[in-house]
Amino acid sequence: xxxxxxxxxxxxxxxxxxxxxxxxxxxxxxxxxxxxxxxxxxxxxxxxxxxxxxxxxxxxxxxxxxxxxxxxxxxxxxxxxxxxxxxxxxxxxxxxxxxxxxxxxxxxxxxxxxxxxxxxxxxxxxxxxxxxxxxxxxxxxxxxxxxxxxxxxxxxxxxxxxxxxxxxxxxxxxxxxxxxxxxxxxxxxxxxxxxxxxxxxxxxxxxxxxxxxxxxxxxxxxxxxxxxxxxxxxxxxxxxxxxxxxxxxxxxxxxxxxxxxxxxxxxxxxxxxxxxxxxxxxxxxx
Amino acid sequence: xxxxxxxxxxxxxxxxxxxxxxxxxxxxxxxxxxxxxxxxxxxxxxxxxxxxxxxxxxxxxxxxxxxxxxxxxxxxxxxxxxxxxxxxxxxxxxxxxxxxxxxxxxxxxxxxxxxxxxxxxxxxxxxxxxxxxxxxxxxxxxxxxxxxxxxxxxxxxxxxxxxxxxxxxxxxxxxxxxxxxxxxxxxxxxxxxxxxxxxxxxxxxxxxxxxxxxxxxxxxxxxxxxxxxxxxxxxxxxxxxxxxxxxxxxxxxxxxxxxxxxxxxxxxxxxxxxxxxxxxxxxxxxxxxxxxxxxxxxxxxxxxxxxxxxxxxxxxxxxxxxxxxxxxxxxxxxxxxxxxxxxxxxxxxxxxxxxxxxxxxxxxxxxxxxxxxxxxxxxxxxxxxxxxxxxxxxxxxxxxxxxxxxxxxxxxxxxxxxxxxxxxxxxxxxxxxxxxxxxxxxxxxxxxxxxxxxxxxxxxxxxxxxxxxxxxxxxxxxxxxxxxxxxxxxx
Numbered sequence: 191x192x193x194x195x196x197x198x199x200x201x202x203x204x205x206x207x208x209x210x211x212x213x214x215x216x217x218x219x220x221x222x223x224x225x226x227x228x229x230x231x232x233x234x235x236x237x238x239x240x241x242x243x244x245x246x247x248x249x250x251x252x253x254x255x256x257x258x259x260x261x262x263x264x265x266x267x268x269x270x271x272x273x274x275x276x277x278x279x280x281x282x283x284x285x286x287x288x289x290x291x292x293x294x295x296x297x298x299x300x301x302x303x304x305x306x307x308x309x310x311x312x313x314x315x316x317x318x319x320x321x322x323x324x325x326x327x328x329x330x331x332x333x334x335x336x337x338x339x340x341x342x343x344x345x346x347x348x349x350x351x352x353x354x355x356x357x358x359x360x361x362x363x364x365x366x367x368x369x370x371x372x373x374x375x376x377x378x379x380x381x382x383x384x385x386x387x388x389x390x391x392x393x394x395x396x397x398x399x400x401x402x403x404x405x406x407x408x409x410x411x412x413x414x415x416x417x418x419x420x421x422x423x424x425x426x427x428x429x430x431x432x433x434x435x436x437x438x439x440x441x442x443x444x445x446x447x448x449x450x451x452x453x454x455x456x457x458x459x460x461x462x463x464x465x466x467x468x469x470x471x472x473x474x475x476x
Numbered sequence: 477x478x479x480x481x482x483x484x485x486x487x488x489x490x491x492x493x494x495x496x497x498x499x500x501x502x503x504x505x506x507x508x509x510x511x512x513x514x515x516x517x518x519x520x521x522x523x524x525x526x527x528x529x530x531x532x533x534x535x536x537x538x539x540x541x542x543x544x545x546x547x548x549x550x551x552x553x554x555x556x557x558x559x560x561x562x563x564x565x566x567x568x569x570x571x572x573x574x575x576x577x578x579x580x581x582x583x584x585x586x587x588x589x590x591x592x593x594x595x596x597x598x599x600x601x602x603x604x605x606x607x608x609x610x611x612x613x614x615x616x617x618x619x620x621x622x623x624x625x626x627x628x629x630x631x632x633x634x635x636x637x638x639x640x641x642x643x644x645x646x647x648x649x650x651x652x653x654x655x656x657x658x659x660x661x662x663x664x665x666x667x668x669x670x671x672x673x674x675x676x677x678x679x680x681x682x683x684x685x686x687x688x689x690x691x692x693x694x695x696x697x698x699x700x701x702x703x704x705x706x707x708x709x710x711x712x713x714x715x716x717x718x719x720x721x722x723x724x725x726x727x728x729x730x731x732x733x734x735x736x737x738x739x740x741x742x743x744x745x746x747x748x749x750x751x752x753x754x755x756x757x758x759x760x761x762x763x764x765x766x767x768x769x770x771x772x773x774x775x776x777x778x779x780x781x782x783x784x785x786x787x788x789x790x791x792x793x794x795x796x797x798x799x800x801x802x803x804x805x806x807x808x809x810x811x812x813x814x815x816x817x818x819x820x821x822x823x824x825x826x827x828x829x830x831x832x833x834x835x836x837x838x839x840x841x842x843x844x845x846x847x848x849x850x851x852x853x854x855x856x857x858x859x860x861x862x863x864x865x866x867x868x869x870x871x872x873x874x875x876x877x878x879x880x881x882x883x884x885x886x887x888x889x890x891x892x893x894x895x896x897x898x899x900x901x902x903x904x905x906x907x908x909x910x911x912x913x914x915x916x917x918x919x920x921x922x923x924x925x926x927x928x929x930x931x932x933x934x935x936x937x938x939x940x941x942x943x944x945x946x947x948x949x950x951x952x953x954x955x956x957x958x959x960x961x962x963x964x965x966x967x
Contacts, residue, residue: 218676218679218680219680220501220679220680220683220684221500221501221531221679221683221688222675222676222677222679222680223676224500224501224531224532225532225584225585226531226532226533226534226585226672226675226676227532227533227534227585227587227633227649228533228534228535228536228544228585228586228587228633228667228668228669228671228672229529229533229534229535229536229587229631230535230536230538230587230589230631230667230668231526231527231535231536231537231538231539282874282875282877282878283863283873283874283875284863298886298887315779315780359857360857360860361857361858361859361860361941363934363936365934365936367883367898369771369775370772370775372710372711372722372822373722373898373932374719374720374937375719375929375931375933375934375935375936375937376719376929376936376937376940377859377929377936377937377938377940377941378940378941379858379859379941380857380858382940382941384940386720389818390818393775393776393779394779397886401864401875401895401934401935401936402860402863402864402875403875404875404878404880404895405878407881440779444886445886445887448779448785451779451780451785451788451789452780475887
């Protein structure tokens with residue numbers, strides 16, 4: 191019995207003693223009782239040398255008139271045929287409009303009969319320094335027809351308005367998932383349109399989706415310079431009017447992600463530089 | 477006898493195990509930051525510590541739209557003991573709306589800035605940083621110790637303040653009484669007490685679910701099906717702000733803390749005094765800004781300097797590291813300034829009155845006609861609420877049956893059907909038959925959910941679609957009537 195008493199009373203007494211702080215009250219938990227100090231930040235003191243070479247953008251020589259780049263991006267081998275995302279007549283939402291007259295194809299990898307990969311973004315991560323350029327007067331617009339976003343790959347400038355249209359007979363919404371901007375999610379009733387814009391350039395293309403028809407998706411790249419392009423249905427792209435110099439381009443495809451983080455392209459004055467890049471199934475996770 | 481002694485010693489040891497009162501918490505780098513290669517991660521960590529500090533050493537960065545709390549006073553004379561100052565008149569006075577939350581008796585640790593009233597511009601030249609620094613009250617000058625010269629200025633902290641005798645005791649970083657060269661009439665500013673108090677209240681009341689860094693992954697969060705909010709994207713679901721204003725207002729956060737979020741594990745903190753809730757809200761905003769800064773840094777750096785990227789590159793590691801050092805030296809200052817400007821802009825927008833969703837017309841009374849119009853909009857082709865919420869409002873519309881790509885992993889399908897929110901969770905459309913509305917059950921709350929959507933989720937903004945007069949109110953009336961309907965929708 192004495193042992194049992196010790197077993198109960200001693201820990202109880204110790205618990206009481208330990209639980210009490212000097213003032214006799216219970217301390218708040220979570221570390222709230224630990225002390226805090228405050229420092230004031232003086233300014234953004236990051237040592238800068240202000241060098242003119244931009245590492246991933248490119249070195250611009252600014253000697254001579256601009257050249258241009260024309261390129262083709264090809265699939266190495268036989269491109270796989272992807273199953274449609276929605277087979278005809280099987281749309282779970284709005285089957286009277288979506289996938290009514292045909293399948294909705296899987297646009298995550300679109301390869302032409304000639305092997306050209308469409309919807310590949312080719313761009314400089316940032317504009318080369320020392321070169322001035324004008325913003326375009328108009329931007330491409332996004333549309334929705336037969337429950338498919340058009341275009342599938344959208345190239346936009348930052349700071350400029352662009353239009354979201356819904357040419358379908360059913361409502362859609364456009365929810366964006368950018369990295370350096372704030373995402374938006376707007377409903378668009380049939381036949382309506384609205385304008386919005388992205389404030390900042392994005393480091394890479396990002397997806398946007400419709401929640402009502404969840405197979406709907408498209409990719410957007412936002413840039414703040416003209417040295418960007420998207421391959422067309424034949425896998426071809428062009429970047430006209432680029433100052434002579436050595437550049438490192440990013441090449442992005444939604445399925446392969448960064449196919450190139452910085453592939454070197456040399457531009458000579460008043461010359462068209464031709465490039466051809468090939469990527470096989472392994473680059474696309476297939 | 478021996479056995480008794482053993483038992484007593486054993487029992488004595490038991491309560492000592494697990495006693496960790498007063499252990500200091502620390503911020504965690506995000507999952508994305510952890511994926512950066514060492515040299516980049518170090519810089520991100522350094523920048524976050526410079527701009528925000530740690531939970532034990534908070535940084536007042538006046539570029540941010542945060543009320544850190546400020547007391548001010550004028551020096552009457554230097555006190556008897558080293559490092560003490562006597563304050564003129566009534567002593568230290570509240571100089572910002574939240575300062576009063578931390579009592580004057582308990583200012584220990586707050587930052588002390590002493591400035592000569594005539595030489596504010598002079599000291600700004602001495603301190604490093606951006607050019608064009610304005611001498612507005614947003615910027616503080618640090619003229620406390622002239623012997624330190626340009627560059628590093630010493631930081632001073634409050635050791636104690638006695639309101640009765642108006643004696644302020646100042647120490648430097650090491651706790652040694654400060655060598656102050658001040659004159660009568662110099663301004664004294666005490667910065668940071670509101671943030672200190674917000675931090676203490678947050679750690680006590682919020683941290684166990686929301687985490688020290690505000691990542692929604694505190695120790696108790698693992699037991700919840702509906703996860704606590706991760707503030708680090710700066711997005712909160714239930715706001716009164718317009719669809720294109722991404723941040724919540726202070727009022728929104730105040731409401732959420734005070735009223736809780738019915739239907740989730742977020743309780744109501746109605747019993748906390750308003751002042752304390754305001755301080756918590758301010759701290760939460762500060763944590764969100766820290767998370768956003770981290771995201772912005774990662775958006776800039778991770779493409780080229782994540783572990784994966786560095787492994788992919790052909791150049792040797794030293795070359796990449798020196799390329800990074802060059803890029804950082806070249807761009808960091810401008811980028812971080814831009815990031816802080818964006819933070820300032822975004823959070824300020826949210827508090828502007830013009831950005832609160834205010835219905836253009838008064839609420840349409842919930843007559844059977846209005847409810848019928850609302851039902852037609854809910855189920856019809858214009859708004860198509862039924863596509864997610866289901867024809868009867870049960871949250872089982874056709875959109876919930878699809879298997880979608882996992883967020884951030886295009887092409888990889890989730891094994892569970894449903895739509896995702898931006899925090900990576902599958903989120904179900906609200907079952908409106910239950911009558912539980914997480915963001916508030918006032919008609920105006922439901923109006924705002926419909927008008928601006930629920931940020932971060934597939935619930936989109938219908939403000940431009942339902943733009944005819946009274947349309948959104950009709951839908952609100954219908955939604956409020958759903959719990960009282962028969963099983964068949966709309967009757």
